[in-house]
Amino acid sequence: MNASRERSAGTTLAETVVGDSGPTVVFCHGLFGRGRNFGSIASALTPHYRSVLLDMPNHGASPWTDRFDYETAAGMVVDHLRSGPASEGPVHLVGHSMGGKIVMTAALMAPELVDHLVVVDIAPTSSAATSEFEHLMDAMLSLDVEHATTRQELDRQMAEEVPEAGLRGFLLQNLRREGDHFAWEPNLTMLHRDIDAVVGDIPHDEGEFDGPVLWVAGSESGYVTEDSEPVMRRLFPRTRKVVVKGSGHWVHSQKPEEFTAVLRGFLAS
Incomplete structure (x- = not known):
């Protein structure tokens, strides 16, 4: 670990809650992001939804781990959901980039905790990034x-x-x-050190999530490709793919109004 900022391992992730009514939407950011990156989207969803913005493991104010793999990161998200946001029922789970791979893995690990799943500009397979x-x-x-x-x-x-x-x-x-x-x-x-694992495949040898899935891609981004579709649709057979025109990889920050409209429509379906 970087000596300037050591932390003990744990499963309690840092969170920010926006809104106090409606179904719960949990947001998981990408590499070098933090929960508050989804703050404007969360504000746009109020008062119809209550949003929980999580700092992913090894980011923001959340615990550090000794190595990176998606099973560990998703396991920490699952533990946090069980003890908090999803303790009274399944939640809507949204993830961008690295966070998208984390939420996909979490949905496969604990499908009972997830109502709708939203994956933003990432595939379950390796990227060229x-x-x-x-x-x-x-x-x-x-x-x-x-x-x-x-x-x-x-x-x-x-x-x-x-x-x-x-x-x-x-x-x-x-x-x-x-x-x-x-x-x-x-x-x-x-x-x-572990960047190959960050941009690598999620664990997908078996299982599937049969809940509704929104797969959002940016038209100017190369992270979602035709080659990744067969694995995505095998793991998540109820996937609906939407391409946001004029957007690159950071769809929610580059096209916030379009992203919010698509998200709101999907969650209400």
Whole structure:
């Protein structure tokens, strides 16, 4: 573990609750995200839904693990659901990217906890994103967080490797101030080491989830391909696929109104 931010292992995930009435929707973010990334979507769903925004394992304020695999990550989500959001009945489960693979695995592990499943711009099989994420992790790890005194200084350090200001802002949200310097909240060193598992297949040797599934893809993203459809539809036979035009990988942030409309319609079906 990164010595600057050690945490004990556990299964209680950090959560933020938005709304106090209606069916429960649980949101699971992607790599280097955090629960609050779905805050605007959750607000748009109120007062008809109560939203629970989870920090995934090794992210935000949630526990760290010694290694990454989807069975462990999904198991932690399942444990959290059993003891909290789904303790009185199944919930709607939404996941983007890495979080999408986590919610797919969770639905296969504990289908009784899941009412509707929403998978955002990811497939159950391996993606070709390893080099992209390795590049971003290298850029994050190269920052001198121990000596920088402002986020603007770190933003300037990262600009050459990550020229897109919006993407830099997304990555730098993972910083927290510790005294007079910064530290990374995610378990960055471990995730960098285990990136092949992060972008790899979910466990899918057997079983299926027979509840309704919404599979959302961005038209400009390459994460959902024709090659991944047979496995997706075998594991989730009631899958409905929707492509959001003009969106890349971060569908919920790039096209929030369209995404919310599709989500609301599916959950009400």
